Amino acid sequence: MQSKATTIADYLSELPADRKKIISDMHKVITKNLPKGFEARMSYGMIGYVVPHSLYSDGYHCTPELPLPFMNVASQKNFIALYHMGLYANKKILDWFTDEWRVYSKKKLDMGKSCIRFKKPEDVPLDLIGELAAKMTPQEWIAIYEKSKPK
DSSP: OOOOOSSHHHHHHHSOHHHHHHHHHHHHHHHHHSOBTBEEEEETTEEEEEEOTTTOTTOBTTBTTSOEEEEEEEEOSSSEEEEEHHHHHOHHHHHHHHHHHHHHOSSOOOBOSSEEEESSGGGOOHHHHHHHHTTOOHHHHHHHHHHHSOO
């Protein structure tokens, strides 16, 4: 579900009470741990963490006027979602995350290629998300993206 909010504060204010605190907490832990250079902003109707044009002027190849997306947090209809492109693009980070998941959670990992789904707010391992956010710099993400983007 994409929001029409134009700011992160507006996005958080429109969330239902049962989602507002955990998504706000996710945003705080991500911004605290994300390497310097990424920017937090609304992206694709969700809270996004992007590589700004000042670091990567090409932007996202599908829509170059937009900055290069990296992570997103969203309140979807049936779950809370964390999208992390590094999980999809870097097997080492994916393997690390799936191993660490077992340390932080007794729940079965519900994951797509870059999407981690949480049914309940109490299922979100904030410390693990903070560690994940710190795993890749903007420069590392740009290098991986450059190698994999369509020519």
